[in-house]
Amino acid sequence: MSWNTAKKRLTRDIEGLPKRLRDHYQREAIKYALPTFDVQTPPLLKNKDIKSLHEIGITEGDLIYITEGENKGTVTTVTKYLSNYDSFVVTNSTSKRLFQKSNWVEGQTSHVIDFPNFIPRSHVRLAGKEKDESGATNYLVADKVVLKDKYYDDRYKKWLPRRYVKHHETIEIPWPNPPGKLEEGELSTEGDAVLDKTYELQTIAKPPVPAEALAQLRNPHSKYKKRVLSELQARRLKAPEMPLSTEQKIYLAKNANKPKKTYTNLSPEIEDFIGSKMAEHISKIDNPAMLTHLEALSKSTIPDFEKTMKNIKESEQA
């Protein structure tokens, strides 16, 4: 077991505990917070659990029916979905909270403000509204919603699934109108103009962009451009040298005075002597395996030997 594992073993991971204990530790954490100061946020979701509005089947502007809590049994409208808390902010559900001055927002004049309540998704059901022939308004609450088929919604300018009440899939609850109209920006293209073709490439022999304009179009600071070191950068990459100590200086001075070692080839007499000894001993070897082994060995190159031969050559030339 490593030290890291040993340490990890002793830390408390709330995620792995049953819900009862998780709630207990949550409560313990906020035990001493004053209720009017505390914003009572639900636990944060993990990134992988965060879902978008259209994935959960309820979006801003939808009618919802609240099943639990203070506003139980009421039908209200969703003003915001807080994806990281998996909670809704709805109209007409606020409570008075105290805010210290350092946390005030712009335009705030009092310590006490109406703070929206966070209603968890599990306390919310999707509702639909319809008028019958007599003109009376009827509400319909879907316990669960099924998302099926895809169609292009012109109001949202994107592909959306259709919503049906589960087990009653003839009843469709359409998506509400988007809360605000998409604003046209300076660079946005109008819907009608999207498919207009204003330029067509006539030839591939001629570049479409004039050569003079390229420098303006390209990013001079692109990280994909080949860059070279400046003098300053090269100097910064170089660390200073460690000065030589007294002993090192003495050693180098001594070595400088020594004559350079010269390498000489073997004299012919020595070569003859070694040759005769070799012949004598090889003639005495009967074992063919040993002879083959020596033959193979003689062909292997040894770096030190090559180096010595090179040194001999150099000293002979000099």
Place this chain on the structure above:
Amino acid sequence: MLPTTVFGGVASMLSATRASPMTIIRGFSLYANLWQETPRRKQDKFYKILKYVKPVDTTEYKAGQEITKGLSIPSKQKQYPDYAYETMFFKRQNRGLYGGLQRKRSKTSSESGNKNLRVHLPNIQKAKLWSETLNRAIQTKVLTKVLKTITKEGGLDNYLTKDKPARVKTIGLKGWRLRYEVLKKREFNELPKVEDASGNTRQVYYIHSDGKQITVGKNKLLKELYPLVVRDSYTPVSASEFRRNHSYLTSGELVDKLASYNYDFSAITV
């Protein structure tokens, strides 16, 4: 026939051609010692530091060279030489004089036999060590074992400046940096103090290759160079621009540069 002569023959035969006798005889442990000319090399001491050191980039970078991918350029000039034995574990040993020692591990065992990991730290103490060369006390964490070594070596400076490979490995990053400071100071102390024409003694800061004894530091040299560079340029040169392009030059390069402008060195030389 004795086996020694057989092997001796083969050995001399091959030493004359290409192989050393030891290459053949390595397998025969019985006779190995017979041809051993030099005593067997003592095993190098095991240092845990060598297991995992911070790699040092030894590439010689030059201006105009392409910047390779992943090369990070430091925002400031490097102050100290690169240390080849900077450890990547038990990093506090880079911040004090730890003499190459790390913590050890063992298991505690309860009466019922449950094992738990624990560590044994070396004997670390805070100390103020006097440096004779730097003429100041250096406050550092130091092992009692290293304190003993320092006493044996006869002072902190001797401990830091010893050249043995083992010392270089165990000195640690902090020790390496102190060593640089000590050696630099010693280099400076060797520079002469010379009497000028008016009878004042002046410290020589740098001796140029042509024998000029410069009595000012690098900053003063830059100050002398600035008006010359400004005068030489067709476009205005701001002080910051000048500093950016010249502050990295060494004293020698600055003297050469001044000489190229026919600068009169009489005021800053002895």
